[in-house]
Amino acid sequence: MKEEQLKKIIQKSAIETSDDFLNNLMHSIEAKQKMRQPSFWWSFKTVLMICMLLVMVISFLLFKDVTFGVATNIPKTPVFVIITAALLFGINHIMRLNENQKKSIG
Amino acid sequence: MKSNQAKEDYELIRKINEGDATAFRQLVYKHKDVSLSLAQSILKDVAIAEDVLQDVFIKVYRKLHTFKFKASFSTWLYRIVVNTSYNELKKQKHNISVDALDDTYNITSENKDLMGEQDQKKYINLALQKLRPDEALLLRLFYLCELSIKEIEDITSFKPSKIKVDLHRGREHIGFHLKQLLGKDLKHLL
Numbered sequence: 001m002k003e004e005q006l007k008k009i010i011q012k013s014a015i016e017t018s019d020d021f022l023n024n025l026m027h028s029i030e031a032k033q034k035m036r037q038p039s040f041w042w043s044f045k046t047v048l049m050i051c052m053l054l055v056m057v058i059s060f061l062l063f064k065d066v067t068f069g070v071a072t073n074i075p076k077t078p079v080f081v082i083i084t085a086a087l088l089f090g091i092n093h094i095m096r097l098n099e100n101q102k103k104s105i106g
Numbered sequence: 107m108k109s110n111q112a113k114e115d116y117e118l119i120r121k122i123n124e125g126d127a128t129a130f131r132q133l134v135y136k137h138k139d140v141s142l143s144l145a146q147s148i149l150k151d152v153a154i155a156e157d158v159l160q161d162v163f164i165k166v167y168r169k170l171h172t173f174k175f176k177a178s179f180s181t182w183l184y185r186i187v188v189n190t191s192y193n194e195l196k197k198q199k200h201n202i203s204v205d206a207l208d209d210t211y212n213i214t215s216e217n218k219d220l221m222g223e224q225d226q227k228k229y230i231n232l233a234l235q236k237l238r239p240d241e242a243l244l245l246r247l248f249y250l251c252e253l254s255i256k257e258i259e260d261i262t263s264f265k266p267s268k269i270k271v272d273l274h275r276g277r278e279h280i281g282f283h284l285k286q287l288l289g290k291d292l293k294h295l296l
Contacts, residue, residue, distance in 0.1 A: 001281045009284070009295055010249035012223070013230040015146060017138045017156060025163050026131060032164065 044094055051090035058083050111136075115179035122170055130170075134163055137180065140251060141187045147242035148191040149198075150235050158194050162187050177260075184251070185261045188243065195239065226295055233283035240264070241276035248273055 001009075058079055115136070121129035141162065145155035165186060173182060234242045247258045255266050262269070284292055 001277070006245075006277060006280070007249045009230055009280075010245055012226055012295075013234055013246070014139055014143050014250060015152060015227070015231065017142050017159070021138060021156060021160075022131060022134060025134060025160055026127075028160060029130075029164060029167050 044097060047090050047093050047097070051086055054086045055083055058086075111180070112178045116175055119170060119173060119175075119179060122167075130167060133179075137183055138163075140180075141183060143246055143250060144184060144187050144243060145191045146231075147234065147246050148188070148195055148239040150239070154194065154198075155191070158190055159187070162190050165190070180251070181253075181257055181260055184247070188261055192239075229284065229287055230295070233280050233287060236283045237276055237279050238272075240268075240272050241279060244269060244272050245276040245280065 115133065118129045118133045118136075122133065138159065142152070142155055142159055145158050145162075146152055149155045149158065162183075166183060173179065234245070237245070243262070244258065244264075247253050247261065253261070255269050258264070258269050259266055264272075284295065288295065
């Protein structure tokens with residue numbers, strides 16, 4: 001078989017999608033867009049910044065006896081508990097975000 | 107011709123990135139049939155190939171903002187089609203038996219004589235289905251998409267030597283299967 005003949009034959013072989021292919025695709029895309037989760041990176045950054053801010057404020061209160069001219073005498077143990085809880089909450093939230101992200105991609 | 111198509115694609119992609127959903131519809135419409143043919147070369151089943159193609163276009167829609175305008179869109183798209191189809195083939199771990207395909211197209215001497223365009227397509231596709239996925243895919247990339255060996259290499263990641271060997275084997279095999287299917291009536295195809 002000659003090259004040109006084969007080319008003609010293969011060009012005849014192109015198959016067409018079903019009639020509803022395009023509509024189904026556009027519906028799937030619309031549905032997925034509605035379900036779309038907020039971007040992991042932005043959520044991650046927000047959580048990280050809030051946690052860091054919280055830790056900084058608490059650390060500042062903890063290690064400075066005078067803040068804004070007001071004497072503070074805060075017991076250290078509860079403050080450590082609050083810092084730990086804030087960090088654990090942050091880590092937990094980030095892990096959940098990661099799981100949701102994986103689910104939405106899958 | 108090719109560069110005009112590439113320009114059209116770039117224009118549509120720009121519109122899509124600006125939020126024009128109808129432009130995406132146009133882009134899919136332009137490429138869906140050739141993409142389906144490529145997926146079917148690998149998967150051998152049109153229904154499965156169509157499902158894979160739905161996933162491919164959803165992926166394309168999500169990743170379109172990462173498309174670099176250095177390469178042609180069709181090369182980028184075909185690479186996704188080929189990779190996704192081979193992944194699906196691995197998942198399925200079975201090929202549709204040729205016997206089952208033979209049942210799909212019942213060839214009689216009566217309908218061979220009255221071969222219309224649709225019948226010709228059926229016979230050619232039946233012959234292509236009997237080829238190995240690599241051979242059928244390369245034949246379609248080379249003759250249907252009219253791509254160069256370099257472009258095929260970019261899409262499939264096959265070595266040029268493998269592409270040339272498989273193309274040669276594919277040519278021989280499709281000729282053999284078409285002769286077996288059609289006998290003397292092969293001349294109606296040429």
